[in-house]
Amino acid sequence: MSVGALEPDYPGLNEKEVIMCGICGVLSLGGPLGLPDGTPERMIGVMRHRGPDEFGAWRDASIFLGHARLSIIDLAGGQQPMAGPDGRYWITFNGEIFNYIELAAELTAKGHVFRTKCDTEVILHAFLEWGPEGCVDRFNGQFAFAIWDRHTRRLFLARDRFGIRPLFIARHEDKLLFGSEIKALRAYPGFAPDLDPGALAEVSTYWVNIPPLTPFAGVGQLPAGNMAMVGDDTWGEAAPAPLPAEVRVKRYWQPKFLPKAEDHAFVPEAEINKLAGQLREKLVDAATLRLRADVPVGAYLSGGLDSSATAAVIHAYTDHRLKTFSVGFADPDYDETAWQMAMADHLGTEHVTVKVDAEEIARRFRDVVWHTETPILRTAPTPLHALSGLARSEDFKVVLTGEGADEVFAGYNIFREAKVRDFWRRDPGSNARAALLGRLYPYLAQSPPEFMRKFYGTGLKDGPDLFFSHRPRWQNTGPVAGFLVEAGPAWLSESAPEERLLWQAPTDLATYGPVALAQFWEMRTFLAGYLLSSQGDRMLMGNSVEGRFPFLDHTLAEFAGTLPASIKLQSLNEKAILKRSVADLLPADIISRPKQPYRAPDSSSFDNPVGLDLVGEFLETSPEPAADLWQQARVGALTRKFKARGLSSTRDNQAFVGTLSGRILQHDFGPGFESRLAGLILAEGQIDWRNGPDT
Amino acid sequence: MEIKTQVRQYIVENFLFGDATPLNDDDMSLLDGGIIDSVGVMELVAFLEQDFELSIADEDLVPENLDSVNNLCGFISRKQTA
Numbered sequence: 001m002s003v004g005a006l007e008p009d010y011p012g013l014n015e016k017e018v019i020m021c022g023i024c025g026v027l028s029l030g031g032p033l034g035l036p037d038g039t040p041e042r043m044i045g046v047m048r049h050r051g052p053d054e055f056g057a058w059r060d061a062s063i064f065l066g067h068a069r070l071s072i073i074d075l076a077g078g079q080q081p082m083a084g085p086d087g088r089y090w091i092t093f094n095g096e097i098f099n100y101i102e103l104a105a106e107l108t109a110k111g112h113v114f115r116t117k118c119d120t121e122v123i124l125h126a127f128l129e130w131g132p133e134g135c136v137d138r139f140n141g142q143f144a145f146a147i148w149d150r151h152t153r154r155l156f157l158a159r160d161r162f163g164i165r166p167l168f169i170a171r172h173e174d175k176l177l178f179g180s181e182i183k184a185l186r187a188y189p190g191f192a193p194d195l196d197p198g199a200l201a202e203v204s205t206y207w208v209n210i211p212p213l214t215p216f217a218g219v220g221q222l223p224a225g226n227m228a229m230v231g232d233d234t235w236g237e238a239a240p241a242p243l244p245a246e247v248r249v250k251r252y253w254q255p256k257f258l259p260k261a262e263d264h265a266f267v268p269e270a271e272i273n274k275l276a277g278q279l280r281e282k283l284v285d286a287a288t289l290r291l292r293a294d295v296p297v298g299a300y301l302s303g304g305l306d307s308s309a310t311a312a313v314i315h316a317y318t319d320h321r322l323k324t325f326s327v328g329f330a331d332p333d334y335d336e337t338a339w340q341m342a343m344a345d346h347l348g349t350e351h352v353t354v355k356v357d358a359e360e361i362a363r364r365f366r367d368v369v370w371h372t373e374t375p376i377l378r379t380a381p382t383p384l385h386a387l388s389g390l391a392r393s394e395d396f397k398v399v400l401t402g403e404g405a406d407e408v409f410a411g412y413n414i415f416r417e418a419k420v421r422d423f424w425r426r427d428p429g430s431n432a433r434a435a436l437l438g439r440l441y442p443y444l445a446q447s448p449p450e451f452m453r454k455f456y457g458t459g460l461k462d463g464p465d466l467f468f469s470h471r472p473r474w475q476n477t478g479p480v481a482g483f484l485v486e487a488g489p490a491w492l493s494e495s496a497p498e499e500r501l502l503w504q505a506p507t508d509l510a511t512y513g514p515v516a517l518a519q520f521w522e523m524r525t526f527l528a529g530y531l532l533s534s535q536g537d538r539m540l541m542g543n544s545v546e547g548r549f550p551f552l553d554h555t556l557a558e559f560a561g562t563l564p565a566s567i568k569l570q571s572l573n574e575k576a577i578l579k580r581s582v583a584d585l586l587p588a589d590i591i592s593r594p595k596q597p598y599r600a601p602d603s604s605s606f607d608n609p610v611g612l613d614l615v616g617e618f619l620e621t622s623p624e625p626a627a628d629l630w631q632q633a634r635v636g637a638l639t640r641k642f643k644a645r646g647l648s649s650t651r652d653n654q655a656f657v658g659t660l661s662g663r664i665l666q667h668d669f670g671p672g673f674e675s676r677l678a679g680l681i682l683a684e685g686q687i688d689w690r691n692g693p694d695t
Numbered sequence: 696m697e698i699k700t701q702v703r704q705y706i707v708e709n710f711l712f713g714d715a716t717p718l719n720d721d722d723m724s725l726l727d728g729g730i731i732d733s734v735g736v737m738e739l740v741a742f743l744e745q746d747f748e749l750s751i752a753d754e755d756l757v758p759e760n761l762d763s764v765n766n767l768c769g770f771i772s773r774k775q776t777a
Binding site: 651 | 708709712713714729732734735737738
C-alpha cells in the first residue's frame with residue numbers, strides 16, 4: 001500500500017516517536033528470580049550509548065526487563081518497559097515499526113484502545129490480536145523485542161528479517177540473560193564468558209560468526225528473521241548451541257529468489273522499463289515510510305549509487321529538507337569527497353563532512369571494538385564511527401543510509417565473480433573464459449591465465465556446490481585463522497560452519513542460479529553479521545544515532561526477489577534495474593561510476609604514535625600470555641614485517657587488523673571489563689522502575 | 696648461502712611468519728597450498744629482483760618459474776647463467 005494513501009488522521013498517532021534504545025533482561029529458569037545487587041544498574045548502564053536519557057526497568061517474581069532510552073521529546077507516554085492493557089504483558093523493545101500507523105488503524109477498527117502515540121504499544125496490541133507469529137509477520141521495520149506473559153510465564157523474543165537490530169541470549173547458572181549487546185550480558189555479575197577460539201577461527205575465515213554463534217563461548221545470537229519462545233517446549237524447534245536449550249526458535253522470514261530457469265530468462269526492454277517503474281514506486285514508499293519521525297531525519301551520502309538514490313528519491317517526492325553527511329579520507333586513494341559533493345550539489349542539500357586521517361582511525365579503534373563486540377578484519381567501521389559522531393554533533397539522531405542495495409540488487413563483485421566463475425567452470429581449461437576475470441579485476445588482466453586459475457579457480461572442477469560463490473573468499477581469508485592457537489583451525493575443520501549455514505535454509509535452495517545463491521549467502525552472512533552490525537547498528541548506536549535502511553524494507557526486497565537476476569546483473573553491469581529506476585534523478589556520472597567498495601586504510605592506519613602504542617600493547621607482546629589465543633611467534637613476525645616494510649597483501653592486513661581487534665576484545669571484555677564498566681554503571685535512583693500493572 | 700636455503704627462508708619468514716610446517720615439500724604449489732596469494736606473487740618477484748639481482752619480464756610470470764621452491768630455484772639458476 002502506498003504510504004501517501006493513508007493519511008495520518010487517526011487520532012493520537014500522527015508523530016512517530018523515535019526511540020533508540022537498548023534492551024536487556026534476566027529470566028529465572030527455576031524458582032524466584034534473585035538478582036545480585038546492582039544488576040539492573042550495570043546491565044542498562046553499559047548500554048547507555050544506545051539510549052542515554054532514560055533508564056527504565058520492571059520486574060516480577062520471575063523476570064527483570066530493562067530498557068535504555070533516548071528520548072527526543074518529553075512525552076507522557078512511551079516509556080519502557082511498557083505494559084499491555086491489563087498488565088498481563090510487558091514489553092521491552094528496540095527499533096522502529098514503520099507501518100505502525102496503518103496497523104494501529106486496523107487494530108482500532110477491531111476495538112483496541114491506545115493510550116500513547118508510539119509503536120511500542122502497537123506491538124503489544126498486535127501481539128494480543130494476532131498472536132506471536134501473526135504480529136511479527138505484519139511488522140515493516142527493524143526491531144528486537146521481548147514480551148513477557150505474566151499468566152503463562154512465557155517469554156517471547158523476536159528479531160527483524162535482516163538482522164538490523166541485534167539480540168543476544170545466554171544461559172548463566174539458572175538464569176537466562178538477554179540483551180541488545182553482549183556487554184549487557186557480560187555486565188551481569190559473575191558472568192564472564194571467554195572468547196571462543198573456534199568462533200574466532202570462524203570470523204577469520206567467514207568474516208562473521210554464523211548464527212547462533214558469537215565470538216564468546218556460551219553466548220548466542222537470535223538469527224535474523226527469527227522468533228523465539230521460552231517456557232513452552234512444544235513451540236518451534238530447539239535452538240542449537242550456544243543458544244540455551246530452553247529457547248525454542250522459529251524462522252518467520254527469509255529472502256527468496258527465482259529458480260534458475262526463470263532467473264536467467266531474457267526480459268524484453270518494455271518489460272524492464274515497466275519493472276523499473278514499479279521498483280521506483282517501492283523505493284519511494286520505503287524511503288518515505290522511514291521519514292516518519294518527530295525529529296529531523298538526515299542521510300548519509302557515500303558518493304555511490306545507493307545512498308544517492310535514497311537521497312534523490314526523498315528530494316523528489318517529499319518536502320523533507322534533507323541534511324546530508326559524509327566521511328572523507330586524508331589518504332586520496334580512499335577519498336570519495338568529490339563524488340559526495342557532486343551529489344549534494346545536485347540535490348541542493350545542506351551537506352557536512354568529516355575528514356579522517358590515519359591517526360583518527362588509530363585513536364578510535366579501541367572504542368570501535370568495544371562497540372563491534374567481535375574481531376574485525378578491516379578498519380572500515382572506524383570512519384563510520386566518526387561519521388555518526390558528526391551527525392550527532394549536528395543534532396541529527398536519525399539518518400537514512402544505502403546499506404542493503406548491493407545484496408538486494410546484486411551490486412558486489414562477488415556476484416559478478418559468481419557469474420563469471422559459473423561460466424568458466426563449464427569449460428575450466430578455457431583461457432578465454434578465465435580471461436573474463438580480468439574484466440572484473442584489471443590488475444589480474446596482466447596476470448597469465450594460469451595464475452588467475454589458481455587464485456580464483458577454486459572448486460571449478462568439483463561437483464555442484466551450494467557455496468561455490470563464496471569459496472574463493474573463504475579460502476583466501478582462511479590463512480588468517482592460522483595465527484590463532486591450534487584450537488582455532490582444528491575446531492573449524494571438525495565443526496561444521498556449513499551445517500549452521502544450511503540450518504533453516506529453504507528447501508528450494510538447490511534450484512537457485514549462481515547469482516541468487518550468492519545473494520542468499522551474502523544476506524545470511526556478510527550483511528547481517530558484518531555490514532549491518534560492525535559497520536551499521538554498532539557504529540551508529542555508538543554515538544546514539546539511529547540508522548534506517550530503505551533498501552532493507554522487506555516488501556522492497558521481496559519485490560526485488562521476483563525480478564530475474566538477468567536484469568539485476570545485466571551482463572556484468574551490477575544493479576542494472578536499480579540504476580534504470582533512478583536514472584532520471586541522478587547525475588549521469590554517478591550512475592555510470594564504477595563501483596568503489598567502501599574501504600579505509602588498514603594496517604597503515606597504525607603507522608603513527610597513537611597506532612604504534614596500540615601495536616606495542618597488543619601485538620608486540622601478548623597482553624595475556626597465559627591465556628593467549630594467538631601464536632605470539634607469528635604475530636610478532638607479522639608485526640616486525642609491518643614495522644619494517646609495511647603490509648601490502650590483503651591477507652596480511654586482515655591478519656593484522658583481525659589479531660589487533662581480537663586481542664583488544666579479549667582484554668576489554670575480560671580483565672579490562674570492570675574498569676570500562678565503572679564509569680557507566682547507573683547511580684541509585686537513575687532507574688525509573690515502572691510502577692506495575694496499573695501504569 | 697645455497698639458493699634453496701635462501702628461498703625457503705624467505706618464504707617461511709615473509710609468508711609463513713616463522714612457521715615452516717606448511718612448506719613440507721619443495722614441489723608443492725605455493726598458490727594451491729594457500730601460502731601466497733596474488734599480491735604474494737608480487738612480493739616474491741620483488742624478492743627475486745632484489746636478493747638475486749634478476750630482471751624479470753612479463754613472460755617470466757608463470758607457475759613453472761614461481762609456483763614452488765624447486766621451480767623458483769630452477770628459475771633463478773637459469774636466469775643467473777643466462
